[in-house]
Amino acid sequence: MSKTFCEICNEIVEYKIKKRIREEMINNKIVSFNELYAICKKCNNEVYVEKLYDQNMLEYSEKVKEINGIITIKEIEEILNKYAIGKKPLSLVLGWGEVTIIRYLEGSTPEKAYSDILKKVLEDPNTLYEYLEKNKDLITKVAYKKTLGKIMELKLTEDQSKIYLISKHIIAKMEDITPLALQKILYYIQGFSTYFFDKPIFNDNAEAWVHGPVYREIYDRFSYYRYNPISKNEFESYNEIDSLNEKELKLIDSVINNFGVYSGKTLEKMTHTTIPWEAGRKELSEEEYSSNIIDTETMKDYFTNIGKKYKMKDVSDISKYASSIFKEIMDGDNK
Numbered sequence: 001m002s003k004t005f006c007e008i009c010n011e012i013v014e015y016k017i018k019k020r021i022r023e024e025m026i027n028n029k030i031v032s033f034n035e036l037y038a039i040c041k042k043c044n045n046e047v048y049v050e051k052l053y054d055q056n057m058l059e060y061s062e063k064v065k066e067i068n069g070i071i072t073i074k075e076i077e078e079i080l081n082k083y084a085i086g087k088k089p090l091s092l093v094l095g096w097g098e099v100t101i102i103r104y105l106e107g108s109t110p111e112k113a114y115s116d117i118l119k120k121v122l123e124d125p126n127t128l129y130e131y132l133e134k135n136k137d138l139i140t141k142v143a144y145k146k147t148l149g150k151i152m153e154l155k156l157t158e159d160q161s162k163i164y165l166i167s168k169h170i171i172a173k174m175e176d177i178t179p180l181a182l183q184k185i186l187y188y189i190q191g192f193s194t195y196f197f198d199k200p201i202f203n204d205n206a207e208a209w210v211h212g213p214v215y216r217e218i219y220d221r222f223s224y225y226r227y228n229p230i231s232k233n234e235f236e237s238y239n240e241i242d243s244l245n246e247k248e249l250k251l252i253d254s255v256i257n258n259f260g261v262y263s264g265k266t267l268e269k270m271t272h273t274t275i276p277w278e279a280g281r282k283e284l285s286e287e288e289y290s291s292n293i294i295d296t297e298t299m300k301d302y303f304t305n306i307g308k309k310y311k312m313k314d315v316s317d318i319s320k321y322a323s324s325i326f327k328e329i330m331d332g333d334n335k
């Protein structure tokens with residue numbers, strides 16, 4: 001039970017906390033806010049309690065900030081949550097002293113210029129993205145990737161990106177899918193969609209990386225998982241089912257069923273046998289970095305040929321190709 005000194009009773013007493021509305025003039029405006037106060041349980045007179053006083057001061061200064069258009073503590077906390085970033089990393093990424101955000105959270109009022117930056121960051125993921133790319137060397141790699149992932153998610157959701165919807169569906173359906181495997185599954189979905197639907201299912205182009213084709217934004221979204229499976233808890237719901245039609249879902253599920261059984265490494269080897277990835281690598285040596293785009297036409301030509309070669313009539317026929325490629329790379333390994 002909390003106690004304080006009562007001047008009337010002249011002793012330490014128990015108290016109870018009550019709430020009342022207080023009005024103050026701030027910038028010629030009458031502003032009302034909740035004020036907490038304490039009552040002596042013995043004599044019912046008001047008593048002073050320091051922690052309530054501090055709380056009221058905080059509430060008051062939040063109101064003053066609101067009226068003056070300065071970012072509030074609540075809003076700064078929103079930024080930290082929204083981008084999964086810590087107080088120190090946020091300060092550093094914005095190019096400020098390490099403890100700047102901590103001081104704001106403890107109640108000191110940001111200068112207008114600093115406040116404006118924070119407000120922009122809260123509103124627009126692209127603003128933080130620019131700072132993050134500029135100052136990523138000032139924070140740990142893990143912190144960088146985690147925040148980058150959150151920014152990507154916000155951007156992808158905002159764009160109602162189809163490749164992201166499909167990725168969510170794949171992650172929901174598959175057990176233990178790593179970022180590497182996800183990329184390869186997406187590649188085959190895209191490839192076979194050009195054969196079965198005569199046009200790509202999503203608009204993104206893969207890049208020809210050393211470890212196979214990679215869709216950059218999806219990579220950035222999940223890369224902090226590194227070689228670990230992506231958690232299904234990443235998403236609150238899977239309503240993407242509503243956004244993909246039955247035909248699309250059938251194709252996606254067939255690729256999942258026929259390729260999802262292989263490890264990320266095996267899938268990587270499988271994609272290395274495909275012409276679009278090879279063409280994207282151009283004259284590069286095996287370990288050479290590249291972000292060359294794998295273009296849609298090359299995808300379409302290749303997968304149309306595969307579709308014809310394996311006499312695919314239905315998406316379930318993808319199994320013929322998958323098992324034949326698997327056998328091919330196994331034979332290759334045993335040579």
Ligand SMILES: [Zn+2]
Pocket residue numbers: 006007008009010013040041042043044045
């Ligand atoms: Zn009293």
